[in-house]
Amino acid sequence: MTEQPEQPEQSGRPGRAGRAAPDSGKVALVTGGSRGIGYGVAEALVARGDRVCITGRGEDALKEAVERLGADRAIAVVGKAHDEAHQAVAVQRTMEVFGRVDFLINNAGTNPVYSPMADLDLGVARKVYETNVISALGFAQQTYRAWQKEHGGAIVNIASVAGLSPSPFIGAYGMSKAAMINLTVQLAHEFAPGVRVNAIAPAVVKTKFAQALYEGREAEAAAAYPLGRLGVPQDIGGAAAFLTSDQSAWITGQTLVVDGGIFLNAGVH
Structure with a gap:
């Protein structure tokens, strides 16, 4: 598996995601936003009236995502999440086009190997940590300095x-x-009181990124969930929209588990 290989999921709504919503005046940067969970988040934010900058490695996928989101509401910046120069450019471009960056959704991630820890290649472990953690810190630093502070x-x-x-x-x-x-x-x-920071912990969401966890056995995998199905990107998009809204104004430092109830079954997933 490679960084952000998910395929877009359809929302079930006709037309472009943000056409019916008035401009909220808010702007979000969504990393890994061309496909899968990242696109689901971007779609939810645009649908409520936000403008978004999405990032990712694939130029064609980003162009397609911007077209679906609406060129009046979305822009894209191509690059690798762990590249510090890309992080700076993405934030700078968002500021240039939209004049602000109220929300950051750190979604870009990688999981290139399936291996027991005893056999795990340490170079792979470093790559996973660099992409999934250090890049999130880098984007947070850039966003904080540029606007949120x-x-x-x-x-x-x-x-x-x-x-x-x-x-x-x-x-x-x-x-x-x-x-x-x-x-x-x-x-x-550290960012309080002005900036709230929360996390979402999904269980298995139906994207290409997670496909190896359910491919060929989706019904069996879904049966383990009390709610009877796997997640879809829109489930995470809704959670992200809540955590960036005024309705969550007194929530920070929390991890919202969005798992279809799988933790009710002793966390087996």
């Missing part, structure tokens, strides 16, 4: 239930997501 805002880190309980063969990914959850707490403490 003076004007406030919110950050949402897309973690995983794998960061909360053991997950066979994706231990490196889980380790990085546990670090991301701790990063959330650290940033929430």
Whole structure:
């Protein structure tokens, strides 16, 4: 698996995601936003009237996502999440076009290997940590300096239930997501009171990124969930919209588990 390989999920709404909503005046930067969970988040924010900058490695996928979101509401910046220069350019471009960056959604991530920890290549472990954790910190620093320190805002880190309980063969990914959850707490403490920082910990969401966890056995995988189905990107988009809204104004430093109830079954996923 490579960084952000998810395919877009359809929302079920006709036309472009943000056409019916008036401009909220708010702006979000969504990393890894061309596909899968990232696109689901961007779609939810545009639908409520936000403008968005999405990032990712694939230029064609980003162009397609911007077209679907609406060129009047979305822009894209191509680059690798762990590249500090890309982080700076993405924030700078958002400021140039939209004049502000109220919300940051750190979604870009990678899980290139399935391996028990005893056999895990340390170079791979470093890559996972660099992409999933250090990049999130870098984007948070850039966003904070450019806008949020003076004007406030919110950050949402897309973690995983794998960061909360053991997950066979994706231990490196889980380790990085546990670090991301701790990063959330650290940033929430340091960026308060002006910037709220929270995380979302999804269970298995139907994207290409997670396909290996359910491909060919979706019904069996879904049966383990009390709510009877796997997640879809819109489930996470709705959670991110809530955590960047005034309705969550007294919430910071928290990890919202969005898991279809799987933790009710002793966290097996």
